[in-house]
Amino acid sequence: MAGYELVVCAACGAGYADDIPTQDAFDRYYAEMSKYEYSDRAGVQTETDLCRFVETADLVTPHLKKDHRLLDIGCATGGLLAEFKRRGFRNLFGVDPSPACARLIGELYGIPGKALTIATLNQLGENFNALFLTGVMEHLRDVDSSLDSVKTCLGQDGFVYVEVPDATRYDHHFSAPFQFFSLEHVNYFSPNSLANLMARHGFSVVFTKRLIRHLSPQAIEPAIGALFRWDSATKSVANLDRDEETEPALGRYIQQSRYLEEKIQTKIAALADAAKPLAVWGTGTHTLRLLETSRLPQARIVCFIDSNIHYQGKTLAGAPVIAPSAFTDKNADILISSQTAEDEIFQTITQKLHWPNVIHRLYAS
Helix, strand or coil: CCCCEEEECCCCCCEEEECCCCHHHHHHHHHHCCCCCCHHHCCCCCHHHHHHHHHHHHHHHHHCCCCCCEEEECCCCCHHHHHHHHCCCCCEEEEECCHHHHHHHHHHHCCCEEECCHHHHHHHCCCEEEEEEECCHHHCCCHHHHHHHHHHHEEEEEEEEEEEEEHHHHHHCCCCCCCCCCCCCCEEECHHHHHHHHHHCCEEEEEEEEEEEEEECCEEEEEEEEEEEECCCCCCCCCCCCCCCHHHHHHHHHHHHHHHHHHHHHHHHHHHHHCCEEEEECCCHHHHHHHHHCCHHHCEEEEEECCCCCCCCCEECCEEEECHHHCCCCCCEEEECCCCCHHHHHHHHHHHHCCCCCEEECCCC
16 A cells, blocks of 8 residues: 545544555455564464453453353454463354464464454354454454444354554554554544444444553553444444544644654654665564655665564565564664564664664654
8 A cells, every 4th residue: 555545534523544455455465464473473472462362351251151152353363362261261263364373373272263354254154152353443444344244153142342443542642653544554443433333233332441552561552442232133323423532633643643753754864864774674564654754765775674474575665575584784774663662673683683783763762
C-alpha cells in the first residue's frame, strides 16, 4: 500500500481507512508475511504478551464454563488459548491465516489449530460456545461480512470477546508519529462504534471495558475489551447512537503526530547529510513511513536488518533486507527504526551481539 485516506463516516461517526486493497490481499499478506509467527523466538511470545493473555482470561473466565468450546480467531502461536488451558479448559481450537501459526499452536501447547482466514471459518463445520477476536477487527477491510462469517461457527447464546485499539485515546498514549495508523490497522474504533457494529449484527453487550495494553516495556496501546452475546433470534439494531468521540480524538492525535514527526525528520536529515554508510534495523510500518515522508531514502543505506524471516532476502528502497546474523559491516552506523522495540533492539546490539557500530535512536531522550 502506498497510503490511504483516513475518513470518518458522516452517518455513524466511525473511523476507517478508505481506498485500500481487497480483503483477499490482506488475507494473502497475513498468510505469507505474518510477523505473528515470532520466528526469531521459535514461536514463543514475549512476557509482555503473556501478561496480556492473563488479563484477558481474567476478564472472560467468569462468564464461561469449563466444558465450553473456545475458538481463538487469529490465534498467532496460541498464547491466549494456552492460558485458558492452564485454567482447566480443554475444548480449545485456534485458527490463523498463517500456516506456521496453525502448526506452532500444536507444537508449543498441544492445542489443535488450522490455517483459515476469517472468510473461510465455515470450513470448520462446527459451533463453539465462545469466540475470541483479540487484535483482529482493526485489521479487517470488511467487518460486516467478517462478522457474518464469525456467526457460522458460533452456537446459540454464544459469546464473542472482541479487543481492539481505542482510537479515542491514541493521543493519551503516544508512541511514534502516526504509528496507530499502520498499514495493518484499517479500522479505528471507539467503544460506541464497536457497540454499534456488533448491534447491527444482533449482538448484545455483556460488558465493555477501556484497557491499557503493553506492547513492549516502553510502548502502550489503549484498548477496548468487550464481551458480546449472540442470539440468532435477536434482530439487528437499526437506530444507533452516532459516535461523536472518534473524529475529534483522531484530530488531536494527528496534530500530536505532526509535532513529533518534525523532530524525527530533523534527526533523519542529519543522517542523510552525513552520508555515512547506514544500516536500518526494522522494515515495518515505521520504516515504510519514514521512507515516504522523510529524507531517509537520501541516506547512504547499505542494508536493512530484520529478524522476520519473511522479510529477509527481499529489497527495500534498493537495499537488501538481511538477518541480524548476516550483518558484518562494523563500520556502518545503525539506525533503529522502531519505537515499540527500540530498547529491545538496542540491548540486542550492545549486550548480546556486542557490535561496535555507532547506534542512532529516534526516541531515547
